[in-house]
Amino acid sequence: MKRTALACAVLLTALVGCSGGAQPPADARGTTSPSRAVWKPRPGLAWQWQLDGRVDASADVPVYDIDGFENSAADVARLHRAGKKVICYVNVGAWEDFRPDQDAFPSSVLGQPNGWAGERWLDIRQLTVLRPIMERRFDMCRDKGFDAVEPDLVEGYGNDTGFPLTARDQLRYNRMIAAIAHERGLSVGLKNDLPQVPQLVGHFDFAVNEECAQYDECGKLSPFIAAGKAVFHVEYTEPRSRFCAESRRLGLSSMLKEPELGAWRRPC
Template identity: 75%
Template sequence: MRHTARAILLALALSLALAGCSGTEPEDGRWQPGPGLDWQWQLDSRVDPSVDVPVYDIDGFENTAADVARLHRDGRKVICYVNVGAWEDFRPDRAAFPKSVLGEENGWAGERWLDIRKLSVLRPIMERRFDMCRGKGFDAVEPDLVEGYNNDTGFPLSATDQLRYNRVIADIAHDRGLSVGLKNDLPQIPQLLSDFDFAVNEECAQYDECAELTPFVAAGKAVFHVEYAVPTGRFCAESRRLNLSSMQKRLELGVWRKPC
């Protein structure tokens, strides 16, 4: 009996350890990444699967279902990067966006801010994009540029407009069984925490903002964080204290990474 009980306890411990490697599955089946997970973020070209981490965040358009399946075979969870806040002239669905929703350039080549108030126009486009992510087998979505209200978009966007749009984006993901991350948009974390399953952040250490992400960690949700200009020696101690999933990357987001 003692040997049987010990075997059960060991099996349970192993199960919990494996769950901690890539997160948990809530009752509705969506993946819930937990704090402290190591990750790779590669948006520059097709994914290189050689990095030994439990989570990959890769471009939804540039990678195939076979690429996602390969990562799954290696035991990875895979996040689908999709730009939901700006039009990109290099995407195959670029013609689906009417000129009326295209605003100012956002500083990246070939990109223009979107008028996120036009939900009747943008929602079906984003639904098709998230359908693509689901169809390729992704576990989650990273919707980019969800803080247009704090930028010179060419439109009079308000914080209320942004909250409405971000919640619509989260709903689109959840309706498809996909987890969804809140990208940056730190001021709206208190209002959006319950709508998003994890956070993705750029440069919170450089701007002394990392503590603002702690509500996600306190809720058992991962914070996937990168710095570009700040070396690891200047932010990793705090990242470990806050239980963030932190690394240094180059701005082009290729394969190179230097994790904490």
């Protein structure tokens, strides 16, 4: 599901691996030391998810997930000064006609509309075409100072994209996306794509999920929790009384949000 509502060689050498190695001690908020190349969010961290416009920094939580294009390096720095970790939302599975790099996508990779105004599915089989575009988007996230990336729409194979995508195509693409993030010292989250959690949990540093409680699927995210990786979860229509107790039992970081993903939130 989409929201109802973006070299490494030097960094990798200097920090002895972007995604491996021993874990540093966690700080008081459960996050890893700032000296660590890739941030590793732990289960239970509270978070804010705001994709509607520039960030409202009033939520007293340690993690913010915000739009990478619509927020500036100054916005990220302001959150960092307040002690927050900041995740960069980027669409990697669909073309958007309102993004500044819209002309970088050749017509050959544009598929069916995905139900959101101005968006079309991408042919994720065309890795050589899409990789440099996504690298530039992740460069933007890194250069603005983000700690992590939330790549959206990484389950096109389960939708009517206009292309004969397979689960294998999606695994290949999602692993490439994770590698692009790690090459830039960015943590990366797996957005939804619950059927492929077992194959991808080792490649991603946390998960972001929409409405697993509504569809009785939250247990499928347990491999992330078992691996010590946060699961950032929202519901839109379920009352908190119907999902918060189970979320706490599973170790999810859950809250109720309005579909527009503005600043309003009601955490568990």
